[in-house]
Every structure is written in structure tokens, then in C-alpha cells.
Amino acid sequence: AEKIRKFEEGQKEQEQFVNTYYEQARLFYAKKYYPAALDLVNLVLDIDPTHERAIGLRTEIRTATEAEITASRAAAALAEKDGHAVNAIEAYNRILELDPNDAEARAAKQRLIDRLDVTQQIKLGIDLYNAGKLQDARRQFESVLKLNPREPVALDYMARLGAAPPTPSTLEEIQKDRNIWPLYLEGLRHMRNKDYQKAIDAWEQVLKAYPNNASTIENIRQARLRLQSQ
Numbered sequence: 007a008e009k010i011r012k013f014e015e016g017q018k019e020q021e022q023f024v025n026t027y028y029e030q031a032r033l034f035y036a037k038k039y040y041p042a043a044l045d046l047v048n049l050v051l052d053i054d055p056t057h058e059r060a061i062g063l064r065t066e067i068r069t070a071t072e073a074e075i076t077a078s079r080a081a082a083a084l085a086e087k088d089g090h091a092v093n094a095i096e097a098y099n100r101i102l103e104l105d106p107n108d109a110e111a112r113a114a115k116q117r118l119i120d121r122l123d124v125t126q127q128i129k130l131g132i133d134l135y136n137a138g139k140l141q142d143a144r145r146q147f148e149s150v151l152k153l154n155p156r157e158p159v160a161l162d163y164m165a166r167l168g169a170a171p172p173t174p175s176t177l178e179e180i181q182k183d184r185n186i187w188p189l190y191l192e193g194l195r196h197m198r199n200k201d202y203q204k205a206i207d208a209w210e211q212v213l214k215a216y217p218n219n220a221s222t223i224e225n226i227r228q229a230r231l232r233l234q235s236q
Contacts, residue, residue: 014218020053020054020198022121023049023194023198024050024054024057024060024195024209026081027047027049027050027053027194028047028050028057028059028060029125030046030177031043031046031047031060031063031067032048032063034046034069034178034181035063035067037072037236038070038074039177039178039181039182040067040070040071040074040104041071041103041104041143041181042181042187043063043067044064044067044068044071044107045058045191046189047060047063047064047066047067049063049191049194049198050073052198053198057065059225060182063130065091068130071104071105073117074100074104074167075104075105076180076212077110078097078100078101078104079101079111080100081093081094081097082097082098082101082111085115086118088145089119090103090151091122091126092116092126092129092130092133094114094118095115095119095130097200098111098112098114098115098118099139100144106184118166119146119149121204124150124153124154124157125170126150127146127150127153127162127190128147128150128159129148130146131143131160131163132159132163134146135163135166135167136145138179138182139182139187140167143163143167144164144167146220147160147163147164147167148164151164155177176219177190177219177221180219180222182219183215185215186211186212186215188215189208189211189212190208190209190212190222191210192208193205193206193212193222193225194225195210195231197225197229198206200232202230202232202236203229203233205226205229206226206229206230206233209222209226209229210226213226
């Protein structure tokens with residue numbers, strides 16, 4: 007009877023994970039956060055490879071990703087043809103958000119950046135900063151300072167980047183962070199596998215970067231409750 011009870015509890019817990027990950031994947035998909043949506047769908051399918059809605063959503067995500075990459079590549083080519091280099095770079099940035107390994111987009115983006123004058127490069131850095139892409143903004147301002155080590159706007163933004171950045175508190179912000187999002191996913195995988203301490207350890211690393219993130223705090227709370235009940 008005890009074995010049956012534990013088995014049923016385990017099944018119920020797995021169903022909860024499936025439902026939570028699937029709903030979050032749908033939310034990310036609706037907001038066009040395709041890579042993060044695909045990550046969560048794959049977590050669902052790790053647990054239940056026959057989950058029909060997840061299989062369908064995975065196909066939708068892949069189709070939407072390919073369509074947006076194609077559209078962004080066309081937009082970049084048109085913008086470059088019209089002499090709008092910054093717009094072309096933004097289109098290539100979108101491609102690289104969807105597929106960080108797209109060598110063609112990365113090379114084209116760098117070629118355009120190298121051709122920008124200092125004013126345009128500063129504008130690109132400010133746009134990246136305002137979009138919350140702080141690592142990209144830092145690299146951009148570093149490039150400006152190589153051309154002009156005393157450029158005041160670049161120095162000002164580097165000072166801002168050197169200070170503690172504002173801490174986003176939503177999961178949407180974390181999924182944009184290529185250094186932290188894998189840690190969040192690692193925690194989910196450990197949680198799924200009932201390695202609760204490992205899950206807590208991963209999420210505590212997330213909290214160092216995003217100390218007010220409600221999802222991570224709740225995940226840790228749940229993992230500690232399960233750990234105590236073992």
C-alpha cells in the first residue's frame with residue numbers, strides 16, 4: 007500500500023510539472039519567445055514523450071521560428087539596401103535571438119557594425135541598453151571606446167553598466183539571459199528528477215543575478231518542502 011501511495015504521488019507530481027511547463031511554454035510562444043518556449047516544451051516531452059498538445063506546440067514553435075528568421079533576413083537585406091544599417095543590425099539581432107548559431111547573420115551583423123560611424127555605433131549601444139541587452143550593449147560601447155577612448159556618452163553608459171543593473175523580476179526577463187536561463191532550466195530538470203537539493207543549488211545561482219524573481223523564489227520554496235518530506 008505504501009509503494010502504491012508513493013507511486014501515485016510521484017505520478018501526480020509529474021503531471022503537475024507537465025501542466026506547469028506546458029502552460030509556461032504556451033505563454034512564451036504567444037509572446038514570441040520561441041527558444042524559451044521550445045526549451046519548456048522539450049521538458050514536457052522529456053517527462054511525457056506522447057503529450058499530443060506539446061508535440062503540436064513544438065511543431066508550431068519550429069514553424070514560427072523558421073518563418074520569423076526568413077522574414078528578419080529579408081528585412082535586414084532590404085534595410086541594408088536602403089542604407090538603414092541600424093535597422094538591418096536589429097533584424098540580424100532578432101535572427102540571433104532565435105538561432106544564436108546562425109553564422110551568416112552574425113557575420114553580416116559584424117560587417118555592418120564595422121561600417122557604422124561613431125554616432126551610429128553609440129545609438130546602437132543605447133538601443134541595446136534600453137532593450138535590456140546589457141552584455142551586447144557593453145560590447146558595443148567597448149567597440150566605440152576603442153575608436154575614441156574619451157567618448158563621453160560611451161563612458162557614461164559603461165559607468166551605468168558597471169553599476170548594479172536594475173534587477174528584472176519576471177521569468178520573461180530571465181529567459182533573455184543566455185547565462186542564467188540554462189541554470190533555471192537545470193533547476194527544473196533536477197526538480198523533475200527529485201534531486202531537490204541540486205534544484206535548490208541551481209536556483210540559488212539564479213537568485214544571485216535576479217534576487218527578486220518570484221518564480222525562482224517559489225520554486226526554491228517548493229523544493230525545500232519536498233526535501234523536508236523525504
